[in-house]
Amino acid sequence: MNFWEFVGSRHQQLLTDAYQHASAVFQCMVVATVLGVLIGVATYRSEWAGNLATVTTSTVLTIPSLAMIGLLIPVVGLGVPPTVTALTLYGLLPVVRNAIVGLRGVDPALVDAARGIGMSRASRLLRVELPLAWPPILTGIRVSTQMLMGIAAIAAYASGPGLGNEIFRGIASLGSRNALNQVLAGTLGIIVLALLFDAAYVLLGRLTIPRGIRV
Amino acid sequence: MSETTASSAATGATIELENLTKRYPGNPQPAVDGVSMEIGAGETVVFVGPSGCGKSTTLKMINRLIEPTGGRIRIGGEDVTRIDPVKLRRKVGYAIQSSGLFPHMTVAQNIALVPQLNGWPKSRIRSRVEEMLDLVGLDPGEFRGRYPRQLSGGQQQRVGVARALAADPPVLLMDEPFGAVDPITRDHLQDELIRLQHELHKTIVFVTHDFDEAIKLGDRIAVLRERSHIAQFDTPEAILTNPADDFVSGFVGAGAALKRLNLTRVRDVGISDWPTVTVDDPLQHVLDRLRASGGNEILLVDKQGRPYKWLRRGDLMRAKGSLARAGTPVHYTVSRDATLRDALEAVLTDNAGRVAVTGRRGRYEGVVDMETLMNSVHELLEADRLDALEHQHDTEEAGSARAHSGQEGPDGSGGEAEKA
Numbered sequence: 001m002n003f004w005e006f007v008g009s010r011h012q013q014l015l016t017d018a019y020q021h022a023s024a025v026f027q028c029m030v031v032a033t034v035l036g037v038l039i040g041v042a043t044y045r046s047e048w049a050g051n052l053a054t055v056t057t058s059t060v061l062t063i064p065s066l067a068m069i070g071l072l073i074p075v076v077g078l079g080v081p082p083t084v085t086a087l088t089l090y091g092l093l094p095v096v097r098n099a100i101v102g103l104r105g106v107d108p109a110l111v112d113a114a115r116g117i118g119m120s121r122a123s124r125l126l127r128v129e130l131p132l133a134w135p136p137i138l139t140g141i142r143v144s145t146q147m148l149m150g151i152a153a154i155a156a157y158a159s160g161p162g163l164g165n166e167i168f169r170g171i172a173s174l175g176s177r178n179a180l181n182q183v184l185a186g187t188l189g190i191i192v193l194a195l196l197f198d199a200a201y202v203l204l205g206r207l208t209i210p211r212g213i214r215v
Numbered sequence: 216m217s218e219t220t221a222s223s224a225a226t227g228a229t230i231e232l233e234n235l236t237k238r239y240p241g242n243p244q245p246a247v248d249g250v251s252m253e254i255g256a257g258e259t260v261v262f263v264g265p266s267g268c269g270k271s272t273t274l275k276m277i278n279r280l281i282e283p284t285g286g287r288i289r290i291g292g293e294d295v296t297r298i299d300p301v302k303l304r305r306k307v308g309y310a311i312q313s314s315g316l317f318p319h320m321t322v323a324q325n326i327a328l329v330p331q332l333n334g335w336p337k338s339r340i341r342s343r344v345e346e347m348l349d350l351v352g353l354d355p356g357e358f359r360g361r362y363p364r365q366l367s368g369g370q371q372q373r374v375g376v377a378r379a380l381a382a383d384p385p386v387l388l389m390d391e392p393f394g395a396v397d398p399i400t401r402d403h404l405q406d407e408l409i410r411l412q413h414e415l416h417k418t419i420v421f422v423t424h425d426f427d428e429a430i431k432l433g434d435r436i437a438v439l440r441e442r443s444h445i446a447q448f449d450t451p452e453a454i455l456t457n458p459a460d461d462f463v464s465g466f467v468g469a470g471a472a473l474k475r476l477n478l479t480r481v482r483d484v485g486i487s488d489w490p491t492v493t494v495d496d497p498l499q500h501v502l503d504r505l506r507a508s509g510g511n512e513i514l515l516v517d518k519q520g521r522p523y524k525w526l527r528r529g530d531l532m533r534a535k536g537s538l539a540r541a542g543t544p545v546h547y548t549v550s551r552d553a554t555l556r557d558a559l560e561a562v563l564t565d566n567a568g569r570v571a572v573t574g575r576r577g578r579y580e581g582v583v584d585m586e587t588l589m590n591s592v593h594e595l596l597e598a599d600r601l602d603a604l605e606h607q608h609d610t611e612e613a614g615s616a617r618a619h620s621g622q623e624g625p626d627g628s629g630g631e632a633e634k635a
Contacts, residue, residue, distance in 0.1 A: 113315030116280055116388075117329050117378065118304030127328075131319045210319040212362030 006181035014166070018189050021162030024155070025148045025197070028084055032091030033141055039092070040099025040137075041125065050100045057093035065090070065154045073158050083152070083160035090151050091144040098140030102133030135209055142201045149194040153186065163189045227257035227418030228291030228385035235276055235286035237269075247272050248442040249286070256291075256385075257416040261429040263466070264439035264446075273443045274388055274422045278307045290386060305333060308379035308387040308417070313395040314371040316363040322348070322374050323359040329382040347377040350414075352407060369400035373407070380415070389421045393428070405431055426466060430455070430477055438463050451478055456596065457603035475595065476556035481549055484591035486572050486581035489514050494523060494538060501538065502531065514571060515542060520578040522548055522571040548573045551580060555591070558583050 007014065039057075043049035065086065072082035106129050114124045130137075156164030163186040170182030231254070237247040247269045254260050262270040275281040277288060279300045287296050295303045316325050323344045330340045348355040351373040363371055372392060379387055393401045405428065412419060423429055429436045430451045437448040440462055447459040455471045455478075458464035467474070490508035492501045493516050505513055505528060515524040515538070524542035534541035547561040548571045561570040562585055569584035 109311065109313065109315055110317060112280065113309070113311055114317075116278060116304060116309035116311065116315075118301050118307075118332060119328070120301050123332065128317055132317075210362070212321070212364060213319045 003181050003184060006178055007185055010185070014163075014185055014189060017161070017163045017165055017186075018193060021149075021152055021164070021190065022193050022197075024080075024083060024087065024161055025145060025152050025193075028087035028148060029091055029141065029145050031084075032088050032144060033095055033137075035088070036092050036095025036140070037099050037130075037137060039096050040103060041130075044100045044103040050104070054093075054097050054100060057096045060089050061093045065151045066157060069154055069158045069160075078159045080160060082158045083155035083162075086155065087148050087152060091148050094140040094143040094147070095137065096140075098136045099133065102136035103129055105136070106132045131210065132213065135205070135213065135215075138201065138205055138209070142198065145197050145201070146194055149190050149197070153190060163193075226385065226416040227255075229256045229289075230254040230277065230386060230418060230420065231287075231289040232273075232277070233287040233289070235273065235283050235288065237272055237276060237281060238284045245284075245442060247276065247283075248444060250443050250445065251286075252437065252445070252448065254418060254420065256418055259412055259419040259421060259432055259434045261421045261423060261433035261436045262439055263423055263426055263429040263436055264443075265441075265466075266424055268439045268441050269443035270422050270424075270439050271390055273439070274390055274420055277386075277420060278304050278309060278388055280304075280309075305329065305382060306384050306386065308382075308384040310372075310375045310379040310387065310389045310392045312391045313368075314363070314375035314392075316371055316374055316378070318363050320362075321359065322353075322361050322363070322366070325363070325374060326378045326381050328378065333382050335382075343381060347381050348374075350380070350411065351377045353377075367400075368396045369404060372396060372400075372404055376408070376411070380417075384417070386418045386420070389419065391422055391424070394423070401428075408432060426468065427474065427477070430474055438466055452599050453603055456599040472592070472596065473556065475599070476559060476592065477554045479555045479591070479595060480551070481553050481555065481558050481572055481583060482551040484555065484583070485587055486583050487587060489569075489571075489582040491516050491579060492526075493520075494518060498531075498538065501526070505531075512567070514545075514579065514582070516579050519576065521576075522573065522579045525567070545571055547571075548577070549583070550574070555588065559588055562588060 039053050043053045068086050068089070069082050072085055076082050076085060110128060110132070111124065114128045119127065152160075152162050153164035153167055155162055156168045166182045166186030166189070170179045170184075170186065173179045173182075230252075232250050232252045235247060235250045236245050238245045250273055252260075262274060264270045272281055276283045277290075279288075279295075282300075283296070287294060289295065290303075290306070316322075317328075320328075326344045326347050327340045330343055335343070344359065345355040348358060353370060353373055358366070358370070358374075363374070366374065375392065376389075379389075393404050396404065409432065421429075421432055433451055435448060435450055436454055438446045438454065438459075440446045446466075447454055447463045449459075452475070454463060455467060455475050458467055458471075464471075490504055490510070490513040492504050492513060495518065496504075501513075501515075505526065511528045513526050514522055515526050517523040522545040524544050526542040530541040530543075531538075547565055549558045549561050550573055558570060558572075562568055562583065569582050571579055572581045572583055574580040
């Protein structure tokens with residue numbers, strides 16, 4: 001059985017895995033974005049708090065993903081919980097860092113102007129600072145998503161959802177007839193998903209970054 | 216329409232600063248040391264001084280972008296030192312250097328910001344945006360949808376002023392607003408501001424380090440030295456003719472008499488009539504006028520009444536009677552709103568020492584020459600000198616009165632500031 005025949009015969013299973021993979025990454029990314037931007041907003045004004053947030057999140061990133069999931073199993077159990085926790089934690093760093101850099105990069109003269117014309121703290125943040133910091137934040141989200149695509153594959157180790165299951169099953173049965181096909185299908189599926197997500201982000205950028213600050 | 220807007224528009228409010236002080240922690244010297252000042256409604260006051268003298272800090276304390284450490288601010292009689300700063304700033308327009316426009320918003324969105332924050336209805340905001348763009352001389356149809364980066368520096372600055380004025384605040388603070396544009400544009404913007412102020416009568420506090428700008432724009436000028444101590448607070452005329460001390464005269468710089476020319480407009484001095492003929496007049500009529508005028512030169516105006524050529528005796532003969540070839544074209548004209556300095560410049564450049572004055576649409580209105588200018592300048596300087604003498608007399612009296620009351624007992628806040 002060659003690769004295409006394999007994909008043809010298993011497409012039901014592959015599509016389900018791909019859908020679960022994408023859905024897990026997407027949902028974790030939403031949570032990571034919300035958390036990351038909130039952390040950024042809470043910390044960017046203070047030198048040490050901002051640095052603390054960046055250092056903490058990058059420390060998380062240095063933990064090998066297999067170890068992280070392994071360590072989470074005794075705490076949150078098997079299946080979806082360790083996957084979601086790990087993915088969200090890994091997704092935080094690029095978002096937090098870019099949110100802080102982006103918010104700090106807003107021209108102080110503009111913030112001053114915003115204060116000067118009588119905008120409250122909240123409206124300054126929502127209408128001036130966040131929109132201006134949005135392009136770097138979006139870049140952070142893109143980087144995070146690419147990263148999570150790969151990391152999500154490891155989740156299968158903890159019986160999590162996604163294309164990682166194909167890869168792990170293939171590796172477990174190395175030497176058997178469809179082992180290589182399974183690994184290949186899982187890997188290629190992840191690559192295709194990553195490209196699709198990236199295209200979606202380009203479109204999102206087009207739609208959400210105002211023409212006045214598009215480069 | 217202009218009438219209704221004029222009546223609904225809020226005109227200026229008074230600003231009183233009382234012993235306004237700013238100290239930064241860790242610095243024994245205050246950055247701004249007890250500024251007291253009264254600014255009348257509808258007045259334009261310019262703070263001028265060397266960099267780092269605290270003029271900008273003083274300005275920013277008026278809308279409390281910088282919170283004063285001591286003293287009191289009253290706008291329109293209301294004490295605003297303790298009210299919610301956001302509420303205060305909605306009533307005080309603020310324009311800064313390099314416009315401060317938000318790059319992610321269109322021109323219309325930028326201008327609409329403050330009215331939106333104030334909760335105006337949409338339709339009113341829309342018409343207000345158009346009105347403001349018109350006011351600052353930008354075509355709403357063309358500029359409404361543009362982003363700031365699609366505008367020139369001068370246009371951005373106009374939009375910045377439009378945004379500051381959008382919610383119709385009685386007070387406008389301008390922090391070196393024209394500092395970052397080229398000299399020609401700056402000149403235009405200054406003229407525009409004068410015109411605007413003529414229509415709106417806001418109370419404007421303007422910060423600059425350019426004394427010529429201060430003279431041009433200010434009803435009164437506050438010359439500030441370090442820590443925002445007021446070296447002199449007076450009309451431009453008085454500062455030019457009678458600087459309070461060496462610091463002020465150093466800041467005024469050389470050529471005070473020349474600068475004085477900037478303060479008077481051509482329309483304020485006598486312009487003389489000059490014999491004119493139009494290009495359509497028959498040749499005989501032109502010759503008659505030349506002879507009848509007594510002088511040796513007449514002005515030829517074109518069909519729209521604009522100065523066209525200077526004709527001298529003999530020019531026509533040399534050109535063999537052809538009006539088209541005779542005479543020297545008019546290179547320089549000045550408008551009635553031009554300053555005497557512009558007029559002097561034109562008169563000096565012109566080889567015959569006179570220049571045609573034009574009114575609306577460039578139509579001929581009269582002529583100024585060297586003699587008129589000289590006489591008016593002498594009169595002006597003489598009048599200034601008399602004013603200054605009188606003024607000096609007044610301030611001396613006031614000063615001795617103040618010193619007297621000061622000895623009797625300093626009021627609480629003043630004494631506290633001195634001790635701290």
